Amino acid sequence: MTFTPAPPNHGIKFQRIDLPDQPVVDADVDYVVDLSRGTTIEHNGARVNTVEHTLAALVGLEIDNVLIKIDGPEPPILDGSSKMFIEALEKVGVQQQNALRNFLEVTESIMYRDPERDVEIAALPLDDFRVTVMVDYNSPVLGSQHASLTDIQDFKKDIASSRTFCFLHELEMLYKNNLIRGGDLNNAIVVVDRVVKDEELDYLAGLFNKPKVEVKKEGILNNVELRHRNEPARHKLLDVVGDLALVGRPIKAQILAARPGHAANVAFAKKLKKAMMANKSSAPYYDPNVEPVMDxxxxxxxxxxxxxxxxxxxxxxxxxxxxxxxxxxxxxxxxxxxxxxxxxxxxxxxxxxxxxxxxxxxxxxxxxxxxxxxxxxxxxxxxxxxxxxxxxxxxxxxxxxxxxxxxxxxxxxxxxxxxxxxxxxxxxxxxxxxxx
CATH class of the missing domain: 3.10.129.10 (Hotdog Thioesterase)
Structure with missing residues (x-):
């Protein structure tokens, strides 16, 4: 996967260079076609799976215009976070462009609720971008957790390194449904919230071609050390940031999310985009402290x-x-x-x-x-x-x-x-x- 510069007003796009005619798909919520353990977009015959970690890294670095050339159907999972994308992008640097950032400014509260999943997401007016996420998995290992991002500049150090996670009982189902074949036990946090017999651990070791699988005392499989005490909640926040990038503009709002998931994030992103299109023309941002283009x-x-x-x-x-x-x-x-x-x-x-x-x-x-x-x-x-x-x-x-x-x-x-x-x-x- 190669990140290439793009001109102003280009937005974020993926290009499948391994397919005939190298089709391009915009990172747009209208092109979401699947939400099985990740967010998949498809357009012009180009499908790209699990885009949210890549998009979150771009939002975290405030990159608005980029063409991502990819020679397969999915960005590399790497360590299950956005950390390595951030590091690669920072290594080459980011260029300021002579263009206004076209913000989506939330001027009145926008609410989303899914009573079946007990999910609630809200966007409140704010001249900034802040996100707060609360999760509760009814698990003795995780319990209730929350995470907050009050300044996008803090995404790199506070959120980007938080890895994806799942529960032990989900592993075999995911593997048999061909959903984590590109993954590894070491690039995801596997939460063990029940007693596991040795023969089950041996079976998992064989499934993932590992010599041995162990459970730590705090309920994390295979001796993976948590990077943050509330790493699962931080990763859920990372997913929210990445999924909301599909709105197509940087957002100015306070985002509050209770028990979010990809389906709810995308449904909420569609609601935000609908409000954005209803008020397509927004006031340009003017900072009198910045030197003008022309005096x-x-x-x-x-x-x-x-x-x-x-x-x-x-x-x-x-x-x-x-x-x-x-x-x-x-x-x-x-x-x-x-x-x-x-x-x-x-x-x-x-x-x-x-x-x-x-x-x-x-x-x-x-x-x-x-x-x-x-x-x-x-x-x-x-x-x-x-x-x-x-x-x-x-x-x-x-x-x-x-x-x-x-x-x-x-x-x-x-x-x-x-x-x-x-x-x-x-x-x-x-x-x-x-x-x-």
């Missing part, structure tokens, strides 16, 4: 607009398909002297003009000498004003191309936000013309 001086070198009609202050993101920038609205704007001076409100037409200027930056970015071109807008459609903009607001604008630019003509959707609230949106068509 006002750079903007004036490209756009022909000047006071009082230059209506953007900063570009904080720019790639091939998306641009984002801000407009700081102050009471000193010239239009406030005549536009409801006793109750100042930014005119909607100027919001659209500012959005158009942001879009102009995106279109001009497609030519090597943008200072020699002028953007002209040909049409505005589906324009809606959703909330008043007043002095003191900072408007975050985002424009996205909806089709490739042809003959200098671009089609895009524009959005304006104050905080995370959508205040204005429109579809726009623009053309760039070379100056005479």
């Amino acid at each position: 006002i001086n750079q903007i004036t070198q490209i756009l022909p607009h000047r006071y009082p009609f230059l209506l953007i202050d900063k570009i904080f993101h720019l790639d091939e398909t998306t641009v984002a920038g801000i407009k700081n609205v102050t009471v000193n704007e010239p239009f406030f002297t005549g536009h409801f001076p006793g109750n100042p409100v930014m005119p909607g037409v100027l919001q659209i003009e500012a959005m158009a200027q942001i879009g102009g930056i995106l279109v001009l970015n497609t030519v090597p000498d943008p200072e020699n071109y002028t953007p002209y807008f040909l049409g505005i459609d589906k324009c809606k004003f959703r909330k008043m903009v007043i002095p003191g607001d900072t408007i975050k604008f985002k424009c996205e191309l909806t089709a490739p630019i042809k003959r200098g003509i671009a089609q895009m959707n524009g959005y304006a936000y104050v905080g995370n609230t959508l205040v204005c949106e429109a579809s726009m068509t623009a053309r760039i013309v070379k100056n005479q």
Whole structure:
């Protein structure tokens, strides 16, 4: 299995290089086809089994774009955790890309419950990603356990090394159903929660081609040392992180999971994706402490607009398909002297003009000498004003191309936000013309 770099907005994809035409399958919850002791995805004739440990490692390192080339149906089990994936990825390093991370931001509580399995999972609004998992196996060895991840930066040291586990009574069934043929007694924790006779241990030793199988006093088969006191709960958290990666975006939410499993994780991921698609356009993340892509001086070198009609202050993101920038609205704007001076409100037409200027930056970015071109807008459609903009607001604008630019003509959707609230949106068509 080889991790290869991918461009912005590529996402996480697997490629079966051992199959004809080397088909690619997106790491997408809509492509989950099997949940027998792991999460299996399939698309375009490509099937990849047990993807959750690999995906968890990518989430833990905050890797959004990667093509994983694999010459078989399943990532290697390694030691049953995400630890070795983390180590391999860190060895080659991670590159920052000039693109906004497209977060799924949970703005209201999303709940999932499976009464038959007594499973409950919830996502609560939070400007961060945190996960808490509680498990209870009614076992004298495991008992009740919980694990928490409060900072994704801690995934590597606190969660990644936690190995998969199963109970002794599951082993033979799994082996006979061809589910753990790539595994080994030493890359999984086998919990022994009953008295085991010597002849049964000898049978297991023969089944797995081992000279001897032993039971430790704490109920762990074959002398495997636990890496954490609550390693099973931590591995369940690892599985939650990996399965939720199938939503397709990094998540901002507090995830609470009671007795989760792959089936529940995937069902919950589908619920999250449904909510994400219902609110497809989300506010871009803006950090004023980060150096902008373009400041006002750079903007004036490209756009022909000047006071009082230059209506953007900063570009904080720019790639091939998306641009984002801000407009700081102050009471000193010239239009406030005549536009409801006793109750100042930014005119909607100027919001659209500012959005158009942001879009102009995106279109001009497609030519090597943008200072020699002028953007002209040909049409505005589906324009809606959703909330008043007043002095003191900072408007975050985002424009996205909806089709490739042809003959200098671009089609895009524009959005304006104050905080995370959508205040204005429109579809726009623009053309760039070379100056005479």
